[in-house]
Amino acid sequence: xxxxxxxxxxxxxxxxxxxxxxxxxxxxxxxxxxxxxxxxxxxxxxxxxxxxxxxxxxxxxxxxxxxxxxxxxxxxxxxxxxxxxxxxxxxxxxxxxxxxxxxxxxxxxxxxxxxxxxxxxxxxxxxxxxxxxxxxxxxxxxxxxxxxxxxxxxxxxxxxxxxxxxxxxxxxxxxxxxxxxxxxxxxxxxxxxxxxxxxxxxxxxxxxxxxxxxxxxxxxxxx
Numbered sequence: 001x002x003x004x005x006x007x008x009x010x011x012x013x014x015x016x017x018x019x020x021x022x023x024x025x026x027x028x029x030x031x032x033x034x035x036x037x038x039x040x041x042x043x044x045x046x047x048x049x050x051x052x053x054x055x056x057x058x059x060x061x062x063x064x065x066x067x068x069x070x071x072x073x074x075x076x077x078x079x080x081x082x083x084x085x086x087x088x089x090x091x092x093x094x095x096x097x098x099x100x101x102x103x104x105x106x107x108x109x110x111x112x113x114x115x116x117x118x119x120x121x122x123x124x125x126x127x128x129x130x131x132x133x134x135x136x137x138x139x140x141x142x143x144x145x146x147x148x149x150x151x152x153x154x155x156x157x158x159x160x161x162x163x164x165x166x167x168x169x170x171x172x173x174x175x176x177x178x179x180x181x182x183x184x185x186x187x188x189x190x191x192x193x194x195x196x197x198x199x200x201x202x203x204x205x206x207x208x209x210x211x212x213x214x215x216x217x218x219x220x221x222x223x
Contacts, residue, residue, distance in 0.1 A: 035056070072100070101133070
């Protein structure tokens with residue numbers, strides 16, 4: 001179940017480079033049992049105007065709630081209780097798609113391959129360079145913000161498509177095949193002006209701005 005965490009906030013003047021659709025700064029969630037490292041990472045991320053939330057274990061994070069916003073998870077491979085890999089599997093089973101960047105002082109090829117195959121976006125052995133981690137985090141949060149934007153746009157498009165009548169859907173399928181109004185009319189056994197009307201109404205319902213945009217939306221809906 002998605003909840004919300006209360007992040008530490010930066011007091012720096014640096015401009016953040018990644019924001020969610022509502023304008024909020026992206027959130028970096030750090031789970032590591034090393035308190036000194038957590039504080040160091042907090043200062044690093046805050047220096048580039050990212051919100052940061054710190055946890056000493058996976059249990060602490062789950063108790064606070066997984067953030068429902070553009071974010072990424074910087075996760076230690078070895079944690080008290082369940083391991084980072086086990087927590088990654090648990091999140092997947094919960095349907096949580098937050099991008100994960102593993103950090104570890106005990107890296108090996110087999111473990112890194114397992115993590116990446118399970119969906120991790122990066123795997124950094126300690127000690128890592130600050131810029132290396134920042135680059136990985138910014139790529140992850142920007143990708144997540146883009147994915148969430150696309151998901152919202154698709155949800156909006158499906159909501160618009162629910163207004164389409166069965167006849168309008170038939171017309172749109174014909175449009176996708178490249179048929180002209182007169183061809184659509186002949187195929188459906190209706191007047192050309194009626195085919196044109198259905199096409200126009202369907203285009204308005206889908207908020208299409210051009211024929212190319214209409215075709216793109218028809219393909220996205222898989223009508």
